[in-house]
Amino acid sequence: MIKKYFILTFGCQMNESDSERMASLFESIGLKQSLEIESADLVIVNMCSVRQSAVDRILGIANKFKELRQKKKGFKAILTGCMLDPDKDKFIKIFDFVLNKEDLEVWPQILAGEGISSKKKRDYLKITPKQSSSFQGFVPISNGCDNFCTYCAVPYARGRLICRKHTDILKEVKMLAEKGYKEIWLLGENVNSYLSPADKKINFADIIRRIDKIKGDFWLRFTSPHPKDFSDELIETLAKSPKFAPYINLPAQSGDDEILHKMNRPYSSKKYLEVVRKIRKSFAENRVGLEKEVAISTDIIVGFPTETKKQFLNTVKLFNLAKFDMAFIAQYSPRPQSHCYKNMKDDVKKVDKRLRHKELTETLRLVGLGRNKVFLNKEISVLIFEKYKGYYLGRSRQNKAIKIFSKKENIIGEKINVRVIKVLPLSLEAEQV
Numbered sequence: 001m002i003k004k005y006f007i008l009t010f011g012c013q014m015n016e017s018d019s020e021r022m023a024s025l026f027e028s029i030g031l032k033q034s035l036e037i038e039s040a041d042l043v044i045v046n047m048c049s050v051r052q053s054a055v056d057r058i059l060g061i062a063n064k065f066k067e068l069r070q071k072k073k074g075f076k077a078i079l080t081g082c083m084l085d086p087d088k089d090k091f092i093k094i095f096d097f098v099l100n101k102e103d104l105e106v107w108p109q110i111l112a113g114e115g116i117s118s119k120k121k122r123d124y125l126k127i128t129p130k131q132s133s134s135f136q137g138f139v140p141i142s143n144g145c146d147n148f149c150t151y152c153a154v155p156y157a158r159g160r161l162i163c164r165k166h167t168d169i170l171k172e173v174k175m176l177a178e179k180g181y182k183e184i185w186l187l188g189e190n191v192n193s194y195l196s197p198a199d200k201k202i203n204f205a206d207i208i209r210r211i212d213k214i215k216g217d218f219w220l221r222f223t224s225p226h227p228k229d230f231s232d233e234l235i236e237t238l239a240k241s242p243k244f245a246p247y248i249n250l251p252a253q254s255g256d257d258e259i260l261h262k263m264n265r266p267y268s269s270k271k272y273l274e275v276v277r278k279i280r281k282s283f284a285e286n287r288v289g290l291e292k293e294v295a296i297s298t299d300i301i302v303g304f305p306t307e308t309k310k311q312f313l314n315t316v317k318l319f320n321l322a323k324f325d326m327a328f329i330a331q332y333s334p335r336p337q338s339h340c341y342k343n344m345k346d347d348v349k350k351v352d353k354r355l356r357h358k359e360l361t362e363t364l365r366l367v368g369l370g371r372n373k374v375f376l377n378k379e380i381s382v383l384i385f386e387k388y389k390g391y392y393l394g395r396s397r398q399n400k401a402i403k404i405f406s407k408k409e410n411i412i413g414e415k416i417n418v419r420v421i422k423v424l425p426l427s428l429e430a431e432q433v
Ligand code: SF4
Pocket: 145, 146, 147, 148, 149, 152, 153, 154, 155, 189, 190, 226
């Protein structure tokens, strides 16, 4: 008999959030969460075909399952999440069930061997999640993506864009705010293309405005937006919504127009920089003190097929002009089912990808240090996430990683005021005031 479940989650915050809903479902039928895989009778692997590293790790789990099946009678393993067909086929023998998360509410019936209607429309996001943190909450506002960037597998693995009703989103945010959550993230692959299915006039800016009015001492954040949908209305709304913490991740992917075109990213580097300029201007005009300092991060792929050194240098130029606070830099690797995988040769040498990654990281460190200097000797508010070797680690309103020296005990999950005593290229150091 199944008594304990264990969820192994790969990939992005959307998958983390989906796992919280899975946990809630299993608890509702009397199962207990196990903190280690060895003591579970049911293992759920919430996978991510979008990243090769997750696919590789699942192959490594096969032996563990063999061992658990021998030790535990009735052991079951479920594979779910963002799956590309070739990966599904590869893993089908290792798992007892391969299930769609969209059918989550009927998983117990499937596990019990009962038949279910495959035609019935289900909404797994209606299941109230079992939050894994008591102070940081994730609220999905949409699922999937219609953009079909040529390197990306998300539209195939997660499916096309489906937005949640605004009323469901607001209800979930309100519930977290009432419980005293300190930070709330809105999630989606392309959050700013949001339109409520209950009322198409309600867009992402409306969602921000409505959440801003909800009572509670929480910082509002979101990920990820698309530059093409970053309207003036949204920029002004963000700058004028005090709960929105001044940090925006704006994925550029490249600073070269030809590469952007090949990526099916419908904007130029000029247009992208225009959005960055408008964001900084609007925060400078509408906020006071350090709240004017909106932090902007980006996602970049180096070594995209056909990218020349000259084209790569346009990305370096973009970093110097946009003055990013942070960047998530990836070396291109083809993802199965994507347009690039089928149609473009991965022709940039590995060594060049590595060198470009290194050069861009060095540029980021220089511009990042310049951006961080404004915080030196300033008093700022920090949300504490963990304790590590005698100091705490937290995040500021600008989502800056901060090392904090404090003699206080048990401050994880609290917001405290600190004074910044040192600035580093990609982080800050501070002491409690
Ligand atoms: S916007 Fe592009 S990169 Fe982002 S999830 Fe959609 S297809 Fe992928």
